Amino acid sequence: MSLPLRPPLSLGLGSLLLLLLLLLLATTAYSQTDGCSADPSSVLPLAYNTSQLACRPIWNNFILRYSQSEDHVLTIVLSTVYTVGWVGMGFSKDGSMIGSSAMVGWIGKTGRPHIQPFYLGGQSTKEVVVSESHLLTTSIPPVVVVYMAHIHLAFQLKFSAPVTKQELLFAFGTSIPVKNRLKKHSDRTSINFDFSAGTSSASAYPYQLKKTHGVLNIFGWGVLLPIGAIIARYCKQKDPLWYYLHGVIQFIGFFIGLAGVVAGIALYDKLHANVSAHRGLGIFILVLGILQVLAIFLRPDKDSKIRRYWNWYHHWVGRTALFLAVVNIFLGIQVGGTSDSWKVGYSVNLAVLFVTAVILEVFLWTRWSKKTVDPPTF
């Protein structure tokens, strides 16, 4: 028995229309659950009636709803897309995490909702601790609800004066906290929010300065200056080209490194970070760099008797500075808590420089043993 043939076009067109309709419905439904148009009031206690709150999209998928009463009570409902892990909102003096307090919410392994005030004493798991005393809540208990793939953290905070411009922190982590211990965030930001005008602006936290400081120092002390040193040691047969290249590269490298240290001093003024080893080493490296540049002007003649000592001095001060710069770059990446990509990128650069130097050193010694070049200097 043969089946009746249906015209393929009508099936295609019908399904296409149906598909389009479904897509349209899905997007409308999504847009209603996304942003300020979705109202989570129905799933929150009456005290957090979100229709009475002002609403602002704040960062990523984070939506901030808030109101402030005459007696300086802030009612906050923070909503964002949620699958697993924790979501937090912090209050900071200057946009930095250290010394701030945050309300953090999550759904535990067994499905139990948790919302807790934390004190962020430092940037390690053990320094981020539950503390009732740093954020003053009211008699209305904080709640956390997950509804339609969104998490809503609702809480009230009591302040002693009207809250206007405030540095807010937002962060989320993807691992579920155990015993109120958080693991580091997957992403975070600081925002300066004006609760009276409902506007937000860039935080006072010097994100850009920190990056500039790291990039300038890595490029100056970690890339250009070692390349200049490699040229000076291994390209002497190309006289006087090696000399000019070395001079120009070290000059540029030194000024980029100097700018990096100046940025470091400005960063330290803003953050007052506890980075004494990194700071001290950075200033010492800069002093060695200045000595290297000054030495150029005090260089004795090639045939002078004391030229040997000058060479010895210039080479060893230079090598010490470069070695300490490697240490300080890793130290800086450590104290700055920069993502692992910095560590990986710099390590690759270091490995390439190191392998190149080893290969060229072997060449130098073999050529010297064949007496085609002068003995390598130290």
Ligand code: HEM
């Ligand atoms: C145990 C939990 C936490 C750990 C281990 C941790 C660790 C860190 C580290 C290492 C940094 C510097 C590197 C970077 O910028 O990524 C940092 C920065 C930051 N964290 Fe956290 N954090 C935790 C919890 C939180 C919470 C709960 C918030 C806010 C709700 C937060 C907000 C921030 C912000 C805004 C920054 C950038 C500003 C700054 O460096 O001070 N952190 N955190």
Ligand code: HEM
């Ligand atoms: C050769 C000199 C130096 C090198 C190679 C160096 C390198 C670095 C690097 C790679 C970072 C990480 C940057 C980032 O997270 O984006 C960093 C962070 C930092 N450096 Fe330096 N630095 C030097 C000198 C200095 C000096 C002299 C100071 C202060 C006077 C300083 C203060 C800081 C501060 C405050 C941070 C951020 C720490 C934090 O986030 O808590 N650095 N440095």
